[in-house]
Amino acid sequence: MKLNTLMIGLLIGFLVACDRTQTNSKVQSTPQPQKVDRLPETKTSQPTNPFDSISFPQASCSDKLPKDAKADNFKTYPVWMPFYNSMNVDVETVQSKFCGDADYNKTRIDKEGTFILVAQFSSQERAYQFQQVLVPKLDGVEVGEAIITATKRKPQPTKDAVAKASQLIPQQVEQLKNIVFKDSLGKLHKVDAVLPTYLPPGFKLHSFKPEVPPKDPYGYDVKYQISYKNASNNSFTITAYAEGPGAGGPPYAPKLKAVNSPAFGEVIIGYKEFDKTSDKSSIDVIISARPPLPNNTSENSPSDGDSSAWNYHLHSDTLSLAEATKIVESLSYLYPDEPRNITLSNDLSNDPQWAPQ
Structure with a gap:
């Protein structure tokens, strides 16, 4: 019995040893991966900045903007710098040392303050x-944020269409035909009447003043003023005026919209x-019109002190922004066929410096 037990033990031991031998054999026979020499890494060329190679000053640093774009508008991406900066660099310095067409532009919509528009580009x-x-x-x-520029001006309605939409009678239309004022050099300038062809629902012509004599010779010389009102006393006024020498700086508006x-x-x-x-807001639109300077103007020529400029002003303390936008989008010349060069x-x-204190 002991002999049989011994024989069985030896047999089991022999089988286990054989199994280990086969296992080791399989492990050793597994093919090893071949070593592949790595190719040397090639250095990819970094993208170069196309403006690194330009030399300043440039007549213009901006991309050429499309003149005959098929779309109704296009985007440009502006590069700004503060008008008031720690280096005390003014517009003239930017123009003479960097970009000749840099502009002092105070109507930056995405940020308060006064800025120099250095250049603008077709891509961000x-x-x-x-x-x-x-x-x-x-x-x-x-x-700055992209500037959307309209390539097509909205169509100008006819005189009769403008007069009817703005609720003027023929006598009032005739009174707005020849509006002139004299600048400080004695030269006459013609003010073209601009009127709305859209009125918010319920608005009617409230007052019409073809000319308002100035109360202050240093203030505003109103050439015509038209106001519209509804039954709830919501109203807006359009005024055309020439500024006197004491008119002051530009009005302040914390938000701007093109x-x-x-x-x-x-x-x-x-x-x-x-x-x-x-539920009321304050809306202002002031457009300044200036005749071009004569070609023979020299530094020694007498200056009109900017008295040849006039303004169109739309104002309301009751209109919503949406309604004011529609009115401004409808502003049209009463006499569209008159020649004008302004x-x-x-x-x-x-700019907060102009904000009321």
Whole structure:
């Protein structure tokens, strides 16, 4: 019995040993992965900044903007710098040392303050590349929100259509035909009447003043004033006036919005947010019109002291922003076929230095 037990033990031991041998054999026979020599890493060329190679000053640093775009508008990406900066760099310095067409532009919509528009580009990437080049040279250079520019001005209605929509009678239309004023040099300038062709529901013509004699010779010379009102006493007024020498600086509006109209093309609405305790807001649109300087103007020529400019002002303390936008989008010349050669600009500022104290 003991012999049999011994024989069985030896047999089991032999089988286990054979199994281990086969297992080791299989492990050793597993093919080892071949070593592959790694190819040397090639250094990929870093993208270069196209503005690294340009030399300043440039006549213009901006991309060429489309003139005959098929779309109704296009985007540009502006590069700004603060007008008031720690380096005390003014517009003239930016123009002479960097970009000849840099502009002091006070109607930046995405940020309060006064800024210099250094350049604008067709893509955001190019704007940031240009910013990188200027950062070591100028103070506070930054890329702003895209500017949407209208390529097509809204169609101008006929005289009869404008008169009917603005609720003027033939006598009033005739009174707005020949509006003139004299600048400080004695030269006459013609003010073209601009009127709304959209009125909010329920609004009627409230008052019509073809000319308001100035109370103060240093103040505003009102050339015409028209107001509209509804049964709830919500109203808005459109005034055309020439500024006197004591008119002061540009009015302040904390918020700005770009709007396209038949008469002016793109203009800026200045507005205040709704008061939490009221359903009313304040809306202002001021467009300044200036005749071009004569080609023979020299430094020694007498100056008109900017007295040749006049303004169109839409104001309301009761309109919503949506309704004011529709009105401005409808502003049209009463006499659309009259020849005119004027430069238009916005005369509102969102710079806090002009804010009422």
